[in-house]
Amino acid sequence: MDLKRVTRTIKLKFLQLNKAKQQLFEEMTVEATDLANWLLTLPLPERRKLTTSKVQTRLMSALSNQVIRHTTSDAGKKAKSFKRFPPEVNNQNWVLHKVGTTYSVSFPTIKGTKRVPVEVASSHWQPVLEGILNGTIETGSAKIIKHRNKWYVYVCVTEEVPQVDATNTIGCDRGQNNLAVVAPKNGFGKFFSGKKVMHRRRYFQKRRKQLQEAKKFRALKKWDKKERRWMDAVDHTVSRRIVRFAEYLNADVVVEDLEGCRKTMKQSKKQRGDSAQSRHSWSFYSLEMKLDYKLAMLGLKLVKRPAPYTSKSCSTCGTLGIRERHHFNCPHGHYHNADLNAAKNIAQWDGFACSLDLKRDIAAMAMSDSENGLLGAAPNWMKTQSTGIGD
Numbered sequence: 231m232d233l234k235r236v237t238r239t240i241k242l243k244f245l246q247l248n249k250a251k252q253q254l255f256e257e258m259t260v261e262a263t264d265l266a267n268w269l270l271t272l273p274l275p276e277r278r279k280l281t282t283s284k285v286q287t288r289l290m291s292a293l294s295n296q297v298i299r300h301t302t303s304d305a306g307k308k309a310k311s312f313k314r315f316p317p318e319v320n321n322q323n324w325v326l327h328k329v330g331t332t333y334s335v336s337f338p339t340i341k342g343t344k345r346v347p348v349e350v351a352s353s354h355w356q357p358v359l360e361g362i363l364n365g366t367i368e369t370g371s372a373k374i375i376k377h378r379n380k381w382y383v384y385v386c387v388t389e390e391v392p393q394v395d396a397t398n399t400i401g402c403d404r405g406q407n408n409l410a411v412v413a414p415k416n417g418f419g420k421f422f423s424g425k426k427v428m429h430r431r432r433y434f435q436k437r438r439k440q441l442q443e444a445k446k447f448r449a450l451k452k453w454d455k456k457e458r459r460w461m462d463a464v465d466h467t468v469s470r471r472i473v474r475f476a477e478y479l480n481a482d483v484v485v486e487d488l489e490g491c492r493k494t495m496k497q498s499k500k501q502r503g504d505s506a507q508s509r510h511s512w513s514f515y516s517l518e519m520k521l522d523y524k525l526a527m528l529g530l531k532l533v534k535r536p537a538p539y540t541s542k543s544c545s546t547c548g549t550l551g552i553r554e555r556h557h558f559n560c561p562h563g564h565y566h567n568a569d570l571n572a573a574k575n576i577a578q579w580d581g582f583a584c585s586l587d588l589k590r591d592i593a594a595m596a597m598s599d600s601e602n603g604l605l606g607a608a609p610n611w612m613k614t615q616s617t618g619i620g621d
C-alpha cells in the first residue's frame with residue numbers, strides 16, 4: 231500500500247503556568263528576537279559561518295542554533311527585522327513525556343532544561359501524542375509561542391498515511407450564493423449556506439465602521455481579530471463536513487483554482503462594498519488549506535482545476551446556459567440550482583465531453599460577462615481555458 235507523509239503543526243497549551251515560567255518564556259522570546267535581529271545586521275555569508283559558540287546570547291545552544299539556522303534559511307534570510315521571534319527547539323532537543331494521564335514537554339531554556347505539562351485541548355491530538363511517544367509519528371521542531379496572553383508549544387509532526395484509491399470525485403464550488411456546495415458527478419450534493427455567515431459578517435462590518443468613526447482603534451483591532459477567529463472556525467467546520475462527505479463517497483475533492491481570481495474577477499461595486507458578499511475578503515485560501523490537510527490525513531486528495539467557466543455551462547449537457555443568481559437554465563431546458571451546477575461541473579471535469587464550440591462560446595462569454603463574469607477580462611484567459619478543458 232502506498233504511504234504518503236503528511237506534516238502538520240499541532241498546538242499544545244501549557245498547563246498551570248506560574249508567573250516565573252511566563253517570565254522565563256518572555257525573556258527567551260526577547261533573547262531570541264534580539265539575537266535574530268543582530269544576525270540580520272550581518273551580511274549573509276558571515277551569518278552562515280557563525281556557530282553557537284560565536285554568538286552572544288543567554289539562550290542555550292539548542293535554541294540559538296535554531297535562530298542562526300532560521301536567519302540563513304530561504305524563508306528567513308531576507309527578513310528586515312523581527313518584531314517577535316519565538317524560541318524554537320529542534321526535534322532532537324525536546325522530549326514529550328507522559329506520567330499517568332498527564333503529558334508534558336521538556337526543552338532547554340535560558341535557565342537549564344525545564345519540563346512543563348501541556349493540555350490536550352482537542353480529542354484529535356491524543357492519538358497524535360501517543361504516536362509520538364511510541365515512535366510511529368515523527369516530530370520536527372517545537373516553538374514556544376505566546377498567543378492571546380497564553381503560552382503554547384507548537385509542534386511539527388509527520389505521519390505516514392496510507393493512500394486511498396479514490397473511486398469518485400466530488401466538486402466543491404465556493405462562495406457565490408453559498409459558502410460552499412459539494413457534489414459528486416451524479417447524486418445528491420451538500421450545501422453550506424452562506425446566509426447566516428453573511429448576516430454575521432454584516433454585523434461585524436457595521437460594528438467595525440462604528441469603531442472606526444469613534445476612532446477606537448484598539449477596540450477595532452480586537453474586533454478584527456475576533457472576526458478572523460470566527461472565520462477560521464467556520465472554515466474548520468465547513469472543511470470537516472466536506473471531508474466527511476468525501477470519505478463517505480471515497481472521493482477526491484476537486485476545487486476551482488481561484489488563484490488570480492482576486493485580481494481578475496469582476497464584482498459589482500455594491501457587492502465589493504458589502505464585505506459580507508465580497509469574494510475578495512472571505513478566506514478561501516484558509517478553507518483550502520484546511521481541506522487539503524484534512525483530506526490528506528485520510529489519504530484523499532485535493533485537486534485544483536483551472537476552470538474559469540464552471541458556473542456557465544450546464545452540468546447535464548455541457549452547453550452554455552444562463553445563470554441568474556440561484557438559477558441556472560440551459561437552452562436544452564435543463565434547470566439547475568446555480569451553485570450545485572457549478573459543483574457538479576467541477577466534479578465531472580475529468581470525463582467531461584465538451585460539447586462547446588470553444589472559440590465561439592468564449593467570445594460570447596467574454597461579451598456577456600463584462601458585467602459580472604468570472605475571469606472575464608483576465609489577460610491569460612485563453613491559456614487558462616485550454617489547460618482546463620478538452621484533454
Ligand SMILES: [Zn+2]
Pocket residue numbers: 544545546547548549560561562563564
Ligand atoms: Zn443542459
